[in-house]
Amino acid sequence: MPNSELMPIGAFARRCGLTPSALRFYADSGLLPPAEVDPLTGYRSYGAGQVARATALRRLREIAMPLPAVEAVLAAGPEEASRLLDAHVAKVVGGAAAAVRGAAVVRASLGGAPGVPIAALKGPVLADAVEQVLSASAGDPETPVLAGLRIEADGEEVSLTATDRYRLCTRTLVPAGAPGRAWAGTVDGGDLRAAAPAIRRSPLVRLEAAPHGIRIRAAGREDRYCRLLAGEFPDHRPVLASLGEVTGRATVAKEPLLRALEELPGDRVALHIADGAVDVRPADGGRPGTPLPATTTGGALRIRFELTTLHPAVSGAIGPDVMLDLRGHDGPVTIRSADRGDLTTLAMPVPAP
CATH class of the missing domain: 1.10.1660.10 (Multidrug-efflux Transporter Regulator; Chain: A; Domain 2)
Structure with missing residues (x-):
């Protein structure tokens, strides 16, 4: 040179x-x-x-x-270099998340105060409920509390709630042991997701209130600590109490409905409900719909949703069938399991053009 x-x-x-x-x-x-x-x-x-x-x-x-x-x-070439970068970033992010959780456990133990029992629950049931309800949470950096799961216990039952403002999902669990104490808090969704596999493998878990979080205890397993999130969780009770009257219902098989949603082009979907069928089609009407047999009541109705709102609400339902409680073309739809009423999701439609 x-x-x-x-x-x-x-x-x-x-x-x-x-x-x-x-x-x-x-x-x-x-x-x-x-x-x-x-x-x-x-x-x-x-x-x-x-x-x-x-x-x-x-x-x-x-x-x-x-x-x-x-x-x-x-x-490496560009494609392999990109893969190596992604692998490194995933490792760094995972390590940082583990450090945050570990620091929270240490911080909670510094006070030395014993945990206060909240409730005992069946592990597999709690794990399912956590994953189902958290599907309605939001990763909004401006409102971090929406990434959490609201847990409320009154001694007789434990309710889990999450919302992203377009969906509101709630499920109520009955304690498996003696009645616990009243408690309420919004728990970090990421911590709960990380703890879910261990919870699922435990026949019985006990929830305890700890400083700045909750402790999940199971016989023969290491305690899991989940942090509380700062900020005020939206009060969902007035929303549920103020829902309009149900004007119609449709009960439809869950898996065919999910397949029809997944095969649609675009990011919005329209449901045409009438005469014993739910017709799933693009909201812009650009192609024929997929008619699904259903049990329907009330008048004919066309209602539109964002696909990212409707699909998670349907997929989280329990059992082979889902029931849609309808309140007109612009009212919130309650999506329930036809054979299990303890998991309920409220989905907001989008306005008609």
Whole structure:
């Protein structure tokens, strides 16, 4: 390479945002050898064509990527490099989440106060309920409390509620042991999802109120701690109490309804309900619908939904059939399991054009 195209190590360091000592380290590790080394002085020089590699190396190290992974990314093609980056980010995010949970457990134990019993519940039932209800939660950074699960216990039953403002899902569980105490709080949804597999494998779990969270205890297993979220959870009771009168109902098989929703193009769906059928079609009417046999009452109705609102509400239902409680084309629809009334989802339609 002509000397005119070479830069001394100091100038190259400024160009790519690395220090001279870092460049020497990466040269000695084989990741970024200099273009030329003066045999008499040992001075190192770099070429302009090495700036892009040096900059990429710096950025990879800034996201805490270890040297072997950096070397693999720099040697890979775009597709493989992207996969390696995604794998590294997933590992970092998972480690950070584990650190947050671990810190919460330590923080809760610092006070030394014993947990206060809330309720004992069957593990598989609680795990199912957590996953079903959390399907209606939201990942809204402006309102982090909507990413949580509202747990309310009155000693005789435990209710779980989540909402993203377009859906509201609630399920009520009956304690498996002696009545507990009254308690209410909004628990971090991510912590509960992480704990769900262990809960499912436990015949019986006990919920205890702990400082800044709840503790989930099961015989023969390590306690799981789930944090409380700050902020006021929307009071869903007035919403449920103020629902308009049900003017019609449709009971339809769950799996065919889900398949029809999944096969639709676009992000909005229209349900035409009349004469013993639920017809599922695109909201824009651009193609024929899929008629599904149903048991219906009330007058004919056409109601539109965002697919991301309706599909999770239907998929979370228990049993082979779902029941839709209808309140006109612009009223909220209550989606229930036809044979299990303790899981209820409220879905808001979108206005007709």
